[in-house]
């Protein structure tokens with residue numbers, strides 16, 4: 847536990863499900879059991895790699911995969927449009943990756959289709975007949 851620790855979250859390490867303090871959660875994202883040596887300023891893929899090396903990569907795998915996808919999304923989006931994606935567009939892209947459907951409003955259901963190779967996802971918009 848670092849001297850600046852203010853809060854300890856029980857069972858909230860996203861990797862092992864153990865306790866994690868607020869500083870570690872904010873800066874590294876995994877607890878001291880998972881990554882004993884503080885390694886600040888690491889990208890999520892670096893952290894996943896460090897966990898993989900020590901055979902401790904568990905729940906963090908999906909976080910690293912999402913972040914990897916988001917980096918590709920930002921790159922493709924910026925290259926295609928000349929603009930960086932808005933926060934809402936990033937939220938949608940994240941949902942696409944996680945294959946979540948979501949409702950824009952009561953009448954429109956958006957179904958997201960992601961190709962296996964993580965190429966650019968397509969979006970299927972259908973009218974939600976139950977709410978028409």
Ligand SMILES: [Zn+2]
Pocket residue numbers: 859860861862863864876877878879880881
């Ligand atoms: Zn942990």
